[in-house]
Amino acid sequence: MKEGMPLERVDPVHVRRNGRLWLDFGGCDYLRLAHSPALRQALVRAIQTHGWNVAASRLTTGNHPLYERAERKLARFFGAEAALLMPTGYTAPLAVAQALAGMFTLALVDEEAHVCLQDAAVFLGCPVRVFPHRDVDAVARWVRRLGPGARLILITDGLFGWNGAVAPLAEYRRVLPRNSWLLVDDAHAAGLLGRRGRGSVEEAGISRERLVQTLTLSKALGLYGGVVLCSREIRRRVVERSGCFGGGTPLSPALAAAVETALVELRRALPGRRRVLQEAARLRARLRAAGWEVLETPAPIVALFPADRREARRVIRALESEGIHPPWTEYPGRSAGYFRFMLAPAHTAEHLERLRRALLSVRGAQGRPDAAGRRARAG
Ligand SMILES: Cc1ncc(COP(=O)(O)O)c(C=O)c1O
Structure with missing residues (x-):
C-alpha cells in the first residue's frame, strides 16, 4: 500500500x-453532501459560536451539551435506542469492543471485514475466528461445532465498500443462537441503504436487539466523525469502559452542532x-x-x-x-x-x-x- x-x-x-x-x-x-452549502454554513456558524475544540475528554470537562443533542437526533434518525459520538468511524467499533470485552466465548469475523473491525475484535478478549466472506453455512458450521453454552459475536461490515457486497444479516440471525450478538460496521451503508437511509440493518429488516451498529459521518452524511448506535445499556458501558471514548478529546463540537443539518440534508438527498x-x-x-x-x-x-x-x-x-x-x-x-x-x-x-x-x-x-x-x- x-x-x-x-x-x-x-x-x-x-x-x-x-x-x-x-x-x-x-x-x-x-x-x-460534503459540498452542501448548508452544511458548510452550519459548520462555519458553529465554529464561530462554539469554537473548534473542547480540549478535554467527555469524562472530564469536555462534555459539551451539543454532543448529547446530536446523539438524540442520530438515535431518532436511525431508529436506535441510543447513540454515542466518537472522534472517527474507525474508533467506533474499537470502543464497542472495549465495552463488550468479556461477554463472549468466540468472535466470528468476516474475512473481508474492514481493518477497524479486525482491530476491534482483539479488544473483545476472546478467541477470534475468521469465516469465509458472507458465508452463512460456514457460520452455521461454527455454531454446530461450538454447541450450547457458546456466547458468540459476529462481526461484519453491513455494506462492503470496496465492491458493494451486502452482508446477509438476516441469514446470520437465522443460524446464530438467540443469545448471539452482531457488530455491524455500516460506514458505507448509513444514508445509502434502507428506505429511510438507516443502512444495512434497515435493508435486512432485522431488529436491533443484541445488535450494535457503527457508522462514520464522513461518507454519505458528508460530515466527519463516528457514531455507535446501540441500547442505552451498551451506551453506558461504552462511556464507562472504553479508553477510545474516554481517553481522548471528542470530535469537534462544531461537527456535533452540524449533525442536525447533515441529517436534514441527507433526508433531502435520499x-x-x-x-x-x-x-x-x-x-x-x-x-x-x-x-x-x-x-x-x-x-x-x-x-x-x-x-x-x-x-x-x-x-x-x-x-x-x-x-x-x-x-x-x-x-x-x-x-x-x-x-x-x-x-x-x-x-x-x-x-x-x-x-x-x-x-x-x-x-x-x-x-x-x-x-x-x-x-x-x-x-
Ligand atoms: C467500513 C469502514 N469502517 C470504518 C471506516 C473508518 O471511518 P472514518 O473514516 O470515519 O474513521 C471506514 C473508512 O473510512 C470504512 O470504510
Whole structure:
C-alpha cells in the first residue's frame, strides 16, 4: 500500500490533480453532501459560536451539551435506542469492543471485514475466528461445532465498500443462537441503504436487539466523525469502559452542532438515490455485456478488476482521454488493485456517458460483443 496521489476536491464532481481539473467518480461522499452549502454554513456558524475544540475528554470537562443533542437526533434518525459520538468511524467499533470485552466465548469475523473491525475484535478478549466472506453455512458450521453454552459475536461490515457486497444479516440471525450478538460496521451503508437511509440493518429488516451498529459521518452524511448506535445499556458501558471514548478529546463540537443539518440534508438527498442506482445498474449491464465481471449490489458502486497490468493501463488511458480521474484503488489487505467507480446524484447524463464510453472502449470493442450498445444504436 502506498499513499494516494494528492487530489484537491473542487466541486461535487471534479478534482484537481497537478493543476488540471478531472471528472471524478472516486471516494465515498455518496450523496456529495460534503459540498452542501448548508452544511458548510452550519459548520462555519458553529465554529464561530462554539469554537473548534473542547480540549478535554467527555469524562472530564469536555462534555459539551451539543454532543448529547446530536446523539438524540442520530438515535431518532436511525431508529436506535441510543447513540454515542466518537472522534472517527474507525474508533467506533474499537470502543464497542472495549465495552463488550468479556461477554463472549468466540468472535466470528468476516474475512473481508474492514481493518477497524479486525482491530476491534482483539479488544473483545476472546478467541477470534475468521469465516469465509458472507458465508452463512460456514457460520452455521461454527455454531454446530461450538454447541450450547457458546456466547458468540459476529462481526461484519453491513455494506462492503470496496465492491458493494451486502452482508446477509438476516441469514446470520437465522443460524446464530438467540443469545448471539452482531457488530455491524455500516460506514458505507448509513444514508445509502434502507428506505429511510438507516443502512444495512434497515435493508435486512432485522431488529436491533443484541445488535450494535457503527457508522462514520464522513461518507454519505458528508460530515466527519463516528457514531455507535446501540441500547442505552451498551451506551453506558461504552462511556464507562472504553479508553477510545474516554481517553481522548471528542470530535469537534462544531461537527456535533452540524449533525442536525447533515441529517436534514441527507433526508433531502435520499430520493436522489433512485436515479443513481438505475444508472449504476445500467452501466453494470453494459459492462457485463462487454465481458467484464461486475458484482450486483444495491449501492451505486461499480468495481472493475482488470485482467492484468496491461489492461489496467489501457483503462487508465481510456479514462484520462475522457478527462476522468482513474479511481484506481488498492484497499488495505488486498493484493491486487482495481477500479472503483461511485455514481453520485450530482453526475449528469453527459458525465455518465463519458464514463461508459471510456470503459467500453477497452472491452466493448474486443471482449464479448457490446449487445446493449448495439441495441441502443439500432434503436
Ligand atoms: C467500513 C469502514 N469502517 C470504518 C471506516 C473508518 O471511518 P472514518 O473514516 O470515519 O474513521 C471506514 C473508512 O473510512 C470504512 O470504510
